[in-house]
Amino acid sequence: MAVNIGGLYKSHFDGWRNFFSGLGGGQDKTQQTFFKEFPILIYEDLSRLWYGDGIGKKIVSAPADDMTKNWIKIAHDDDNILMKELMRLKSKSKFNLVTKWMRLYGGGVIVMGIRDSGRLTKPVRGWPNNINIAGIDWLEVYSSADVDNINQMDIVKKTRDPLFGDIEEFRIRTKAGNSFRVHRSRCLVFKGEPSPARIDSIGFDNIYWGISALQTVYENIRTFGGVTQSIANILYEFIIGKYTIANLEELLADKKIEDIYTRLNIIDRSKSMIQAVLLGPNEKYERDTANVVGLADLMDKFMIILSAVSEIPATRLWGQSPAGENATGESDLTNYYDFIISKQESQITEPTQTLVEYINSYK
Known part of the structure; x- marks a missing residue:
């Protein structure tokens, strides 16, 4: 007011x-809670997560595998002419790989080796309304990390241009270390989750391609990693030996630390050699076990949280449902496959249709 x-x-x-x-x-603690600035994962961070974190890799690869698992069916292709050509081009495996790179890095591109007597930097013959090509020799997959940074100057600004709001060509670096330029019409482009343009720390490259599937779950992955490491440390010290050594205070007062270590080593060696503990007068050896009650329930909670934020049900992400009343079941799998269908429609349907149209235009 x-x-x-x-x-x-x-x-x-x-x-x-x-x-x-x-x-x-x-003094209200809830008033001191704010949404803090978060780290923007760069390509190197994402690559390290792929190589070094199994959960992060599965969050990327599981939906990608499910999005391309059943591949496509083409109506009125009674002689399987189009499907055979798609198989020759290994299109299913190519789409699977580029979808993984899209989810990992935020975007990807398939360059088509089109036979139309034109250069890579020129539009496809007859593009965009009357495609006229002799064939497609190959499909090559690149991630957005292989494409030189895109900036606002690359965007086509002529409103009558068929590429208005997009870019005219990509500058791509190959595995061999060289680079080449290719016209947009010779590429199938895959974009990740939309990126808001109102955050200063996000570059235009991210805005064009989208964001990684790991960006929004990174904090949860890091927390889960910390939890599992903490539990592992507890298990390493699950059984702790307690030694009562005679005259310990006198030994410490006389700075006979080496004598103490020697005595402890003798006790440890006796455990290994004769499966018993050799003790002297007034010495005692006991074993304490760590209390791990509740750790399993705690792990389940973190597993459920990570499943929720990644939009992958526990049965798919972990291979089993967490125990207890919060376990995920058939309804979660139904929601997940609805999610997969929506991603297929928004992220891979358009490039799939483009590829089929190009194949159908062979002369």
Whole structure:
């Protein structure tokens, strides 16, 4: 609401507040919770997650595998002419790989080796409305990490251009270390999750391609990794030996630390050699076990959270349902495959249709 004070309007907002309990005031802990700045993962970070974190890799690869698993069916292709050509081009495996790179890096591109007597930097003959090509020799997959950075100057600004709002050519680096330029019409482009343009730390490259599937789950992956490492450390110390050594205070006072270590080593060696502990007068050896009650339930909770934020049910992400009442079942799998269908429609249907249209235009 706005209040007139001395001719000036001062705005304030209503809200619950309790002076005695601190609710809504400076002592209210909920008022001190803010959404902090988050790290933007660069291509090197994403590559390391792919190589070094099994959960991160599965979050990328599982939906990609499911999106391309059943591949496509072409209506009225009774003689399987189009399907045979798609098989010759190994299109299913190519689409699977580029979909993985799209989910990992935010985008990807398949360059088509089109036979039309034109250069890679020139539009396909007859493009965009009357494609006229002799064939496609090969399909080559590149991730957005293989494409030189895209900036606003690369965007086509002529409103009557069929590429308005897009770019005219990609500059691609190959595995051999060289680079080449290719016209947009010779490429099948795959873009990841849409990226908002209102964050200063996000470059235009991310805005064009989209963001990685690991970007929004990174904090959860890191937390889960910390939890599993903490549990592993607990298990390493699951059984702890307690030694009561005679005259320990005197040995410490006389700085006979080496004598203490020697005695401990003798005890450890006796355990290995004769499966027993050799003790002297007034010495005692006990074994304590760590309390791990509740660790399994704790792990389940973190597994469920990671499944939720990655939109992959526990049965698909972990290979089994977490125990307890929060276990995921058939309804979650149904929702997941609806999610897969929506991703197929929004991310791979258009490039698939383009490839089929190009094949259908062979002269």
